[in-house]
Amino acid sequence: MQLTYEPVIGLEIHAELRTNSKMFCSCSADYSNAPEPNTFICPVCTGLPGAMPVLNKKAIEQATLVGLALNCSINEFNTFARKNYFYPDLPKGYQISQYELPIASKGYLDILDDTENPLRVVVRRVHIEEDTAKLSHEKNYALVDFNRAGVPLLEIVSEPDMRSVEAALSYATKIRAILRYLGVNSGDMEKGILRFEANVSVRPSGSSELRTRTEIKNLNSFRALTRASAYEIERQIKVYEKGGEVMQETLGWDEARGVTISQRGKEDSHDYRYFPEPDLPPLQLERAWIDSIKSGLPELPDAKTRRFMEQYELKRQEAMLLTSEKSLADYFEDVVSKSKSPAKTIHSWIAGEFMRYMNDSGLALEDIVLPAEKFAQLIDMVTDKTISGNSGKIVLNEMLNAKRGGDPQEIVKAKNLAQVSDTGFIQEAIENILSDNPKEVEQYLAGKETIVQWLMGQVARATKGKADPNVAKELLAKALEERRN
Amino acid sequence: MQLPNLTIREASDLLATKKISSVELTHATLQRAHEIDPKIKSYVTITDDLAIEQAKKADERIAKGENVTPLTGIPFAAKDCISTRNIRTTCSSKILEDYVPQYNATVINKLADAGAVLMGKTNMDEFGMGSSCENSAFFNTHNPWDLERVPGGSSGGSAAAMSASLCSFSLGEDTGGSVRMPAGFCNVTGIKPTYGRVSRYGLISLVSSFDCIGPMSRDVYDCATVLETIAGHDPQDSTTFNSPVPRYTQHVTKSVKGMTIGIPKEYFVSGMEAGVESSIQEAIRTYEKLGMKIQEVSLPNTKYALPVYYLLLFAEASSNLARFDGTRFGLSVSENAKDVIDIYLQTRHKGFGDEVKRRIMLGAYALSAGYYDAYYLKAQKVRTLLRRDFETALASCDILLAPTCPTTAFKLGEKTSDPLEMYLSDIYVVATNPAGVPALALPAGFSNNMPVGMQLIGKHLDEQTLFQVGHAYQQETDWHKQLPNI
Numbered sequence: 001m002q003l004t005y006e007p008v009i010g011l012e013i014h015a016e017l018r019t020n021s022k023m024f025c026s027c028s029a030d031y032s033n034a035p036e037p038n039t040f041i042c043p044v045c046t047g048l049p050g051a052m053p054v055l056n057k058k059a060i061e062q063a064t065l066v067g068l069a070l071n072c073s074i075n076e077f078n079t080f081a082r083k084n085y086f087y088p089d090l091p092k093g094y095q096i097s098q099y100e101l102p103i104a105s106k107g108y109l110d111i112l113d114d115t116e117n118p119l120r121v122v123v124r125r126v127h128i129e130e131d132t133a134k135l136s137h138e139k140n141y142a143l144v145d146f147n148r149a150g151v152p153l154l155e156i157v158s159e160p161d162m163r164s165v166e167a168a169l170s171y172a173t174k175i176r177a178i179l180r181y182l183g184v185n186s187g188d189m190e191k192g193i194l195r196f197e198a199n200v201s202v203r204p205s206g207s208s209e210l211r212t213r214t215e216i217k218n219l220n221s222f223r224a225l226t227r228a229s230a231y232e233i234e235r236q237i238k239v240y241e242k243g244g245e246v247m248q249e250t251l252g253w254d255e256a257r258g259v260t261i262s263q264r265g266k267e268d269s270h271d272y273r274y275f276p277e278p279d280l281p282p283l284q285l286e287r288a289w290i291d292s293i294k295s296g297l298p299e300l301p302d303a304k305t306r307r308f309m310e311q312y313e314l315k316r317q318e319a320m321l322l323t324s325e326k327s328l329a330d331y332f333e334d335v336v337s338k339s340k341s342p343a344k345t346i347h348s349w350i351a352g353e354f355m356r357y358m359n360d361s362g363l364a365l366e367d368i369v370l371p372a373e374k375f376a377q378l379i380d381m382v383t384d385k386t387i388s389g390n391s392g393k394i395v396l397n398e399m400l401n402a403k404r405g406g407d408p409q410e411i412v413k414a415k416n417l418a419q420v421s422d423t424g425f426i427q428e429a430i431e432n433i434l435s436d437n438p439k440e441v442e443q444y445l446a447g448k449e450t451i452v453q454w455l456m457g458q459v460a461r462a463t464k465g466k467a468d469p470n471v472a473k474e475l476l477a478k479a480l481e482e483r484r485n
Numbered sequence: 486m487q488l489p490n491l492t493i494r495e496a497s498d499l500l501a502t503k504k505i506s507s508v509e510l511t512h513a514t515l516q517r518a519h520e521i522d523p524k525i526k527s528y529v530t531i532t533d534d535l536a537i538e539q540a541k542k543a544d545e546r547i548a549k550g551e552n553v554t555p556l557t558g559i560p561f562a563a564k565d566c567i568s569t570r571n572i573r574t575t576c577s578s579k580i581l582e583d584y585v586p587q588y589n590a591t592v593i594n595k596l597a598d599a600g601a602v603l604m605g606k607t608n609m610d611e612f613g614m615g616s617s618c619e620n621s622a623f624f625n626t627h628n629p630w631d632l633e634r635v636p637g638g639s640s641g642g643s644a645a646a647m648s649a650s651l652c653s654f655s656l657g658e659d660t661g662g663s664v665r666m667p668a669g670f671c672n673v674t675g676i677k678p679t680y681g682r683v684s685r686y687g688l689i690s691l692v693s694s695f696d697c698i699g700p701m702s703r704d705v706y707d708c709a710t711v712l713e714t715i716a717g718h719d720p721q722d723s724t725t726f727n728s729p730v731p732r733y734t735q736h737v738t739k740s741v742k743g744m745t746i747g748i749p750k751e752y753f754v755s756g757m758e759a760g761v762e763s764s765i766q767e768a769i770r771t772y773e774k775l776g777m778k779i780q781e782v783s784l785p786n787t788k789y790a791l792p793v794y795y796l797l798l799f800a801e802a803s804s805n806l807a808r809f810d811g812t813r814f815g816l817s818v819s820e821n822a823k824d825v826i827d828i829y830l831q832t833r834h835k836g837f838g839d840e841v842k843r844r845i846m847l848g849a850y851a852l853s854a855g856y857y858d859a860y861y862l863k864a865q866k867v868r869t870l871l872r873r874d875f876e877t878a879l880a881s882c883d884i885l886l887a888p889t890c891p892t893t894a895f896k897l898g899e900k901t902s903d904p905l906e907m908y909l910s911d912i913y914v915v916a917t918n919p920a921g922v923p924a925l926a927l928p929a930g931f932s933n934n935m936p937v938g939m940q941l942i943g944k945h946l947d948e949q950t951l952f953q954v955g956h957a958y959q960q961e962t963d964w965h966k967q968l969p970n971i
Contacts, residue, residue, distance in 0.1 A: 043587065043588050046813060048586065048588070049568065049581070049586070049690075049808065049809075050567075050568045050586070050687040050689045050690065051588075051687075052685065052722050054721060054723055055723065084803075084804050086810060087825075088810075088812050091813065092807065093806075093808045094804050142825075271854045273849060273853060273854075275800060275804070275852055275857070275861055278692075278724075278801055279723065281723055
């Protein structure tokens with residue numbers, strides 16, 4: 001009998017925090033906007049002899065916020081530790097991190113797994129550390145840019161609770177959304193502001209053992225995360241099927257070739273010689289301070305989804321789409337508040353034509369200028385039948401392309417799109433169509449009633465979409481019946 | 486009048502009354518340094534032009550009567566592990582032989598603000614690892630009282646320069662006796678303040694949790710003057726105390742009558758040089774005459790102090806010294822290097838001396854997975870016991886009194902072949918650093934014509950009492966006024 005395998009996946013997520021200054025010095029943390037390499041640096045973040053770290057309060061605040069959002073308990077007594085290893089991107093020869101007492105631990109995140117069933121992923125710990133410098137490798141040498149060195153970095157470590165690539169993706173996507181909701185990380189994976197490491201193992205389905213895992217480092221996109229995990233799962237299954245053993249090792253992901261590559265085996269694994277950072281006294285967080293941070297937590301995606309389902313009578317999938325980004329959810333609510341149309345209609349417009357435009361143009365919501373008020377006006381014009389739905393789409397695209405919004409009423413006027421329920425005008429169009437298409441009329445009279453849809457399309461075309469569909473439908477039915485006998 | 490022999494207070498009075506100028510004082514001191522130091526070799530770098538420039542500015546300040554402090558116009562030397570902007574700072578190591586910091590240590594800024602005049606940087610055991618200054622990668626420093634002997638370490642250059650009047654005060658750094666032990670060997674006064682009392686920002690770390698910058702001077706009053714200038718909270722050093730700095734000098738003359746001195750019995754055991762012991766007993770009698778009560782106390786964990794101190798030192802130092810990797814500053818050796826690991830290996834092989842390598846290896850070992858609990862963690866636990874020893878002993882008395890070293894200065898080369906023997910010379914001074922308490926070293930007589938050092942150990946942040954008790958002793962004795970014949 002063929003053995004089936006189940007993947008076991010845990011994720012480590014590295015997220016840079018969005019603070020003004022670096023973790024341990026007052027240099028700007030906005031390294032991606034640095035004018036040149038090695039301009040946002042000082043003795044502290046370049047590890048000059050004698051320089052000492054000073055904690056960034058804002059980073060502690062943001063880390064606490066993330067811990068709370070992931071249902072963790074926040075540790076009031078925090079210590080920092082040195083993680084010792086040599087690498088040219090690590091100026092001090094050690095990274096200041098947290099080891100025994102991370103800022104947050106024992107949390108969880110509820111996601112939907114590959115079968116759309118709820119899955120609770122345990123968040124083992126969230127700790128603060130500093131980012132490294134950036135290396136660029138040239139032919140015979142490498143260059144180091146310390147602008148990134150010392151930028152606050154959060155490491156979010158899950159238990160190996162995911163049993164499919166889809167679940168891992170779902171977890172990663174949700175963490176990203178939460179970080180963006182909290183305003184502590186832009187979620188930009190291309191720039192490495194958010195990056196993943198996947199711990200992967202496989203085991204016979206039904207087994208509860210934890211087999212040897214491999215660790216895939218530096219996954220810089222959701223695509224890389226899913227492809228690398230899927231590849232690694234298949235690779236391990238093949239190893240077991242050939243009767244082999246999976247080796248514990250650290251892997252890299254070759255995006256171009258679509259394969260994982262061994263970087264170092266267990267015997268070469270670093271001994272980081274962790275010990276308490278003597279330059280930073282332990283950090284004691286007051287209960288009241290933690291509570292004040294907690295009270296500042298915004299409504300998070302899950303809560304917002306539930307509320308949207310109740311308040312706006314949306315289906316789960318509809319609500320989830322809108323709440324996937326806080327800015328989108330806010331925009332939706334803004335349009336709803338300014339419109340007389342039902343929320344469900346607003347959802348259809350945003351999920352439909354609006355998001356299609358976003359996808360086609362590749363623009364982010366932030367880049368689109370369409371005042372909620374104008375969008376609401378347009379939707380209301382369709383709802384009250386001033387224009388047809390098709391005309392509405394035309395107007396919307398006009399408004400979006402106008403960059404500065406544009407006024408829906410003016411566009412309707414300019415394009416002569418106003419809908420008419422003048423029966424004479426519609427009647428005339430119908431009569432013309434029926435006499436031009438005797439074959440279709442005959443088919444109708446022979447009992448093929450579905451031909452009505454085609455005839456309605458002809459009416460819409462002839463009236464340039466301005467005919468009120470209900471009126472047209474009624475008049476068409478009447479005209480057809482008149483042709484019986 | 487020999488200008489370089491003046492105390493800070495004497496010089497400051499003469500400057501204030503314009504009997505001398507800072508340029509005269511600085512010039513005379515520089516001249517003496519150029520004359521005498523070739524024999525002593527206390528300085529690694531002398532900054533003549535800069536010193537004269539600073540002295541001129543100090544004279545302007547005094548002339549205008551603006552911001553004049555007791556240190557305005559006073560020339561000083563700093564141990565070469567304290568960063569000085571645009572002045573090379575070597576830690577007496579080849580790996581930093583040409584390293585020129587871009588910034589000043591906080592203490593250097595504070596002294597500059599006070600108008601003190603930096604004369605140069607002094608020799609030390611490489612990165613502070615040693616007790617005789619013989620681990621300097623550059624040259625040995627000689628004891629001004631006997632050129633055949635060591636000045637002590639690791640702040641041997643600062644002690645010798647002070648002793649030979651090659652500066653009006655100096656800055657040392659005490660990780661486990663590195664101010665007090667050489668102060669004792671060279672007949673100068675020096676303090677290891679409470680850990681966290683003086684900013685370490687810009688001090689090239691040996692052991693981050695032990696290191697304390699402390700002044701060395703002719704007498705207790707001067708020492709108090711410098712400490713009250715350099716002490717205090719520094720936003721750039723998170724381990725500094727936020728509590729205000731007392732005006733130590735205003736209280737040094739207070740009577741010590743009725744106060745209690747504790748004598749730790751564990752420090753008075755066999756192995757102490759007879760002349761050292763008799764000098765210390767004599768000092769105790771002096772205090773009795775001043776109306777102080779003497780009582781025996783116990784520091785029961787003393788026997789663990791040395792292993793705990795060295796173990797924690799190795800561990801922290803192995804990490805603190807990781808940044809010397811040849812990629813950003815200092816020595817970089819990359820001949821035929823295949824990869825970056827090669828650069829690290831070659832640079833560190835050539836750049837570090839044997840003692841430094843020995844300690845890095847021991848420290849990396851002690852922190853390794855599987856050994857951490859048995860070594861580092863255990864040592865930290867015993868460290869807590871050492872701290873409690875001092876708390877308990879000091880609960881029943883105001884200060885403790887002990888020698889700074891079981892012997893007087895030993896001969897150059899005498900202990901270099903046996904690291905353990907060298908480590909043992911720190912036996913009386915190391916325990917205070919893991920405990921964090923302050924200790925003042927001061928001259929207490931002579932044994933075979935070599936100075937004997939005594940230390941007073943105080944409660945946390947109670948430098949005040951140390952200065953008071955130390956000053957009282959110097960009012961009754963003139964050991965501190967004895968100058969080497971050089």
